[in-house]
Amino acid sequence: MKTQLVNLLLFSENRKNLLLLLAEKPRNIDEILDLLQIPRASLLPHIKKLNEESLIHQKGDVYSLSILGDILVRKARPLLDAASIFEENDNYWSYRKLDSIPFPLLKRIGDLKGSQLIEPGLDHGFDLFPELINHFTGSSKVMFLFSYFHPQIPSFSMELAKKGVQMQLILSKDSFDKFSGDFRDAGEKILKKKNASIFMHTGTPLETPALIAISENTLILGFFNKKGNFEGQYLLSFGPRALSWGIELFEYYRERAEKVCSMDFSESGPDS
Numbered sequence: 001m002k003t004q005l006v007n008l009l010l011f012s013e014n015r016k017n018l019l020l021l022l023a024e025k026p027r028n029i030d031e032i033l034d035l036l037q038i039p040r041a042s043l044l045p046h047i048k049k050l051n052e053e054s055l056i057h058q059k060g061d062v063y064s065l066s067i068l069g070d071i072l073v074r075k076a077r078p079l080l081d082a083a084s085i086f087e088e089n090d091n092y093w094s095y096r097k098l099d100s101i102p103f104p105l106l107k108r109i110g111d112l113k114g115s116q117l118i119e120p121g122l123d124h125g126f127d128l129f130p131e132l133i134n135h136f137t138g139s140s141k142v143m144f145l146f147s148y149f150h151p152q153i154p155s156f157s158m159e160l161a162k163k164g165v166q167m168q169l170i171l172s173k174d175s176f177d178k179f180s181g182d183f184r185d186a187g188e189k190i191l192k193k194k195n196a197s198i199f200m201h202t203g204t205p206l207e208t209p210a211l212i213a214i215s216e217n218t219l220i221l222g223f224f225n226k227k228g229n230f231e232g233q234y235l236l237s238f239g240p241r242a243l244s245w246g247i248e249l250f251e252y253y254r255e256r257a258e259k260v261c262s263m264d265f266s267e268s269g270p271d272s
Helices: 003-010 013-024 029-036 040-052 067-088 090-094 130-136 153-162 173-182 184-192 240-254
Strands: 056-059 062-065 116-118 141-146 166-172 196-201 211-214 219-222 234-237 258-260
Touching: 013 029, 013 040, 013 062, 013 067, 029 040, 040 056, 062 067, 067 090, 130 153, 130 219, 141 153, 141 240, 153 166, 153 173, 153 184, 153 196, 166 173, 166 240, 173 184, 173 196, 184 196, 211 240, 219 240, 234 240
Parallel strands: 141 166, 166 196
Antiparallel strands: 056 062, 116 234, 141 211, 196 258, 211 219, 219 234
């Protein structure tokens, strides 16, 4: 791409938003004005410029991307989405430990665009995250990864398993040791359920995200900070791109975890 074309996209928020809008489908001028929420007089110079550079086509009052414009937007979109993610919550991302995300997924972190950053509330005290309870209790299929231990994880997991929810639970070794030590009966009951599986990731907790929770329509992600602490902040997403991204991340760690058949697993070791 010519530098001029890159500048044309990146150096104007209105032009960038217009091209991303037309990447979804052709639109007429009134629809564009309504969605972009800018005056007609502000939009027309951008349309003129994009027409001159052959990035858009005009047929009557309907605009669409040209082949060149479509290529430009497809190439630039991952960069724009990633920039949007980091700009929305720059303080959060600046202090997260992101090397727990495999590089292919890190390159697609823009798929999390639109995620809400949830701060821990003082009114919830030591309760498990309310979003986890609210969005997962009625699910038919869930996937969890916990690299830290919360005393409500065993009871919440047991509740879902009893309801017949298809559940996959990955625990770090430290979390599994606490689970099997203090909540052994709950763990054994979960393992007897055909709809539930427990896995143990034998690496250190910092090699994984602090939290991954996925249902049919919800993704919750938590990451350790650069000092190795989980501060209770997490990202909440509902979009299909974010859900697919989260499932790939979960499956990456499940493939590297050992399936648990007994709560004695940690004592005997995976080779046994």
